[in-house]
Amino acid sequence: MKKTYFILLFAALTALFSACQKEGVYKTLIITGQGDHNWEYSSPVLKQILDGSGLFKADILKTPAKGGDMSAFKPDFSKYKLVVLDYSGDSWNDATKTAFVDYVKNGGGVVVYHTSSSAFPEWKEYNEMIGLGGFNGRDESAGPLVFLSREGDLVVDDTTKGMAGTMAEKADFEVRTVNTDHPITKGLPVRWMQAGDVMLGNLRGPGKNMEILATNSPRMQFRRPPAGTAPGTWQAPPPPRFEPVLMAVRYGEGRIFNTVLGHAEEGGGPAMQSVGFIVTLLRGAEWAASGTVTQEVPYDFPTAAAPVLRPDYLPVTLDVAFEQIVSYDISKSTKYYTFIKSQIALAGGDEKALLAIERKMVDVLKNPQATADAKKLILNELSWMGTEYCHQAIIDLSSDPELSDEVEFALIRLQKAN
Amino acid sequence: MTQKSNRRDFVKRSAAATAGLFVFPSIVRPSALGLGGMLPPSDRVVIGSIGVGSQGMSNMRDFLRLKNGIAQFVAVCDVDSDRQKQAKEAVDAANRNKDCRMYGDFREFLEKEKLDAVSLALPDHWHGIIYTETINKKVAVYGEKPLSRTIEDAKVIRAAAMKNNTIWQTGSWQRSQSNFHRGAELAINGRVGKIKYIEVGLPDGGRGIGTPPVQEVPANVDWDMWLGPAPKVPFRGVLHWDWRWILDYSGGQLTDWTGHHVDIANWGAGMEHDTPIEVAGHGVYPAEGIYNVPVEYDFICKYANGIEMRVANSSRLKLGMGTTWYGDLGWVHTDRGNVLTASDPKILEEVIGENEIHLYKSENHYQNFLDCVKSGKETVAPLEPAYRAILVALLGEIAMTTGQTIKWDPEKEEIIDNPRASRLLSKPYRKPWELPTI
Numbered sequence: 001m002k003k004t005y006f007i008l009l010f011a012a013l014t015a016l017f018s019a020c021q022k023e024g025v026y027k028t029l030i031i032t033g034q035g036d037h038n039w040e041y042s043s044p045v046l047k048q049i050l051d052g053s054g055l056f057k058a059d060i061l062k063t064p065a066k067g068g069d070m071s072a073f074k075p076d077f078s079k080y081k082l083v084v085l086d087y088s089g090d091s092w093n094d095a096t097k098t099a100f101v102d103y104v105k106n107g108g109g110v111v112v113y114h115t116s117s118s119a120f121p122e123w124k125e126y127n128e129m130i131g132l133g134g135f136n137g138r139d140e141s142a143g144p145l146v147f148l149s150r151e152g153d154l155v156v157d158d159t160t161k162g163m164a165g166t167m168a169e170k171a172d173f174e175v176r177t178v179n180t181d182h183p184i185t186k187g188l189p190v191r192w193m194q195a196g197d198v199m200l201g202n203l204r205g206p207g208k209n210m211e212i213l214a215t216n217s218p219r220m221q222f223r224r225p226p227a228g229t230a231p232g233t234w235q236a237p238p239p240p241r242f243e244p245v246l247m248a249v250r251y252g253e254g255r256i257f258n259t260v261l262g263h264a265e266e267g268g269g270p271a272m273q274s275v276g277f278i279v280t281l282l283r284g285a286e287w288a289a290s291g292t293v294t295q296e297v298p299y300d301f302p303t304a305a306a307p308v309l310r311p312d313y314l315p316v317t318l319d320v321a322f323e324q325i326v327s328y329d330i331s332k333s334t335k336y337y338t339f340i341k342s343q344i345a346l347a348g349g350d351e352k353a354l355l356a357i358e359r360k361m362v363d364v365l366k367n368p369q370a371t372a373d374a375k376k377l378i379l380n381e382l383s384w385m386g387t388e389y390c391h392q393a394i395i396d397l398s399s400d401p402e403l404s405d406e407v408e409f410a411l412i413r414l415q416k417a418n
Numbered sequence: 419m420t421q422k423s424n425r426r427d428f429v430k431r432s433a434a435a436t437a438g439l440f441v442f443p444s445i446v447r448p449s450a451l452g453l454g455g456m457l458p459p460s461d462r463v464v465i466g467s468i469g470v471g472s473q474g475m476s477n478m479r480d481f482l483r484l485k486n487g488i489a490q491f492v493a494v495c496d497v498d499s500d501r502q503k504q505a506k507e508a509v510d511a512a513n514r515n516k517d518c519r520m521y522g523d524f525r526e527f528l529e530k531e532k533l534d535a536v537s538l539a540l541p542d543h544w545h546g547i548i549y550t551e552t553i554n555k556k557v558a559v560y561g562e563k564p565l566s567r568t569i570e571d572a573k574v575i576r577a578a579a580m581k582n583n584t585i586w587q588t589g590s591w592q593r594s595q596s597n598f599h600r601g602a603e604l605a606i607n608g609r610v611g612k613i614k615y616i617e618v619g620l621p622d623g624g625r626g627i628g629t630p631p632v633q634e635v636p637a638n639v640d641w642d643m644w645l646g647p648a649p650k651v652p653f654r655g656v657l658h659w660d661w662r663w664i665l666d667y668s669g670g671q672l673t674d675w676t677g678h679h680v681d682i683a684n685w686g687a688g689m690e691h692d693t694p695i696e697v698a699g700h701g702v703y704p705a706e707g708i709y710n711v712p713v714e715y716d717f718i719c720k721y722a723n724g725i726e727m728r729v730a731n732s733s734r735l736k737l738g739m740g741t742t743w744y745g746d747l748g749w750v751h752t753d754r755g756n757v758l759t760a761s762d763p764k765i766l767e768e769v770i771g772e773n774e775i776h777l778y779k780s781e782n783h784y785q786n787f788l789d790c791v792k793s794g795k796e797t798v799a800p801l802e803p804a805y806r807a808i809l810v811a812l813l814g815e816i817a818m819t820t821g822q823t824i825k826w827d828p829e830k831e832e833i834i835d836n837p838r839a840s841r842l843l844s845k846p847y848r849k850p851w852e853l854p855t856i
């Protein structure tokens with residue numbers, strides 16, 4: 001009896017230990033507490049996004065308030081695989097700065113979120129870590145302006161003088177993935193929309209060991225005088241600059257992901273809810289913590305067509321999609337249907353995965369609560385990917401006049417090549 | 419369809435065409451009897467248009483612009499009565515009369531009109547039926563790309579054209595542009611060495627519109643006829659032009675543009691009679707909204723001759739839009755805007771020798787069609803290459819939908835060992851519409 005208890009206890013302890021050590025759960029420290037940015041809104045959302053992925057477990061650490069005593073601010077970086085900076089404020093004490101530099105040099109991961117690249121203009125090592133930054137008095141002495149040309153070539157402008165950092169009006173804007181070889185951006189659409197964000201431009205910095213992964217997508221301007229312009233009065237605008245939006249930097253053994261995205265409002269707001277922001281943050285964070293990215297590009301990653309939001313910051317699951325599809329109404333949302341289609345493609349012909357989806361589809365067909373539109377969509381998919389399993393459920397709908405076309409389509413198609 | 423059989427048939431057909439003109443002389447006004455620099459009626463091609471939206475009107479105006487009034491338009495057909503009137507005005511102005519006949523139903527148009535040729539520009543989901551029915555009337559056809567919405571439709575259209583020895587010109591007008599012709603001729607004559615790899619960049623998908631509310635159908639539009647064989651859905655304002663962003667009617671930029679740059683790629687690679695044996699890749703679809711075609715796409719087609727062709731939205735490719743043939747000695751790239759570039763500028767100066775391959779030369783796509791209607795010769799963009807081009811896009815679409823590598827049997831012309839993917843080769847039609855039999 002005693003022995004059994006011991007074994008059970010041992011098993012429980014082992015389970016607990018392995019849960020803590022579970023591969024891929026990266027202990028993360030979010031540092032916040034000061035900034036021009038709405039850090040009170042953003043930091044809990046960052047934690048929610050990171051924890052919600054199942055890959056990270058984040059603690060939030062607040063510095064003393066602006067003007068407070070920073071001497072006691074001494075986080076133990078060594079406990080963490082990843083440090084997320086949501087901070088732009090008073091300088092840290094020298095010991096903390098040294099500890100942070102050592103942490104990164106020895107392989108620590110860092111995410112520089114949104115305006116955190118404006119922090120510490122005077123701290124040389126920090127500026128090397130972030131690659132590019134702006135504001136707080138940064139000028140040409142901080143480094144060259146760095147951006148891409150229209151042709152996609154890297155431009156390092158060390159002749160133009162002036163202050164670093166501009167903040168655009170809040171807007172939806174297009175982001176271009178310019179490096180599809182890097183683990184963070186591999187497989188992402190090349191053009192995608194970010195919602196309601198504040199683009200930071202005109203950034204300067206040393207840009208050493210830095211890869212630009214994505215840029216903004218400025219509107220093409222007239223390269224010729226508009227009709228009716230008086231001769232000699234028109235000056236061609238400078239060629240458009242494709243300014244960095246996502247950057248990956250190596251510093252010693254460490255990896256730093258710098259994202260200009262994610263303007264925060266109360267409760268997060270559209271920029272933080274944008275799937276483009278959420279997914280690149282999570283991919284950048286995983287890369288910074290481990291050097292690899294194991295996450296699939298999700299089906300709801302935005303395209304050039306439109307931004308996509310996750311109001312709850314969480315990815316859709318098959319269960320949620322099928323729960324939602326029951327009340328499908330095209331005028332409200334199509335994303336759960338798109339999700340189901342994406343999961344069919346992702347299954348890539350795998351019989352087991354497809355049958356699991358087919359079972360859920362048949363449940364919708366049998367569900368008296370499900371809308372006719374929901375059943376039409378399901379019938380359309382089953383018409384090509386269904387098996388014997390769905391056959392009777394389709395026949396059972398034959399008497400529904402609203403579904404007669406779709407039932408007939410499905411039955412015609414299912415007879416083919418069977 | 420070889421050139422030989424075409425030539426054999428030419429005498430027969432031109433006799434028939436001439437007979438047609440004599441039997442129905444009333445369709446040519448006496449006021450236009452070969453005077454004032456115009457061709458005499460017997461030398462003109464009597465033609466009508468089905469689908470006179472933006473592309474159909476553009477084609478008609480290009481036909482009407484040809485010198486000597488060779489294109490004698492007599493009738494137009496559209497499900498939108500405003501468009502009918504607009505087209506009739508253009509035709510009447512060219513004919514200096516009021517005689518252009520208008521139709522809302524293509525069946526009536528095809529039944530009543532006795533024509534030499536028909537110009538077709540319709541949403542893709544209608545191609546299977548209307549292209550085949552028009553071909554079955556034994557007229558010459560100028561048909562817009564892409565050939566069809568599904569592979570089954572494409573097969574039926576092709577079989578009908580073969581049976582009728584149809585003079586066919588696809589709206590793949592890039593073939594009549596000198597830079598594309600020259601680029602293809604350099605490629606096919608080995609100026610980049612042996613071709614190993616081809617890259618084809620087509621447009622990115624554009625902005626969506628969400629899902630507009632259900633609204634009243636404009637009085638001038640026959641919505642049920644517009645939908646035709648496609649699923650019945652309420653009208654949400656998506657009609658002319660914008661149908662291209664909905665899968666029920668089109669495959670998006672991919673299927674639209676395959677008839678341009680994939681067609682040119684095949685022309686220059688000598689693959690006008692080839693279909694890939696393996697296709698794999700992926701598409702990116704908008705998560706939200708009524709527009710549901712892929713806005714990004716990227717897939718690889720493997721051909722039996724070892725050549726690989728990558729087809730992708732242009733932002734994914736270094737050279738962007740257009741066709742690039744890569745050989746073991748270099749590359750040649752061609753695109754709209756008279757673009758013709760190469761890995762080495764010397765390639766572009768190469769002279770094609772007398773005994774080398776000289777590709778069909780056409781200076782004007784519309785003139786070429788009408789010349790061929792009269793001569794019975796093959797056009798610069800006959801149906802077979804259109805068939806090969808659309809198969810690339812549609813097999814790509816199936817690969818993206820299923821997430822699988824699709825294997826194609828070029829002899830049997832079917833997907834190998836994949837019942838699910840095979841079902842995507844066709845779409846059932848909504849009653850009472852049926853794909854015609856040949």
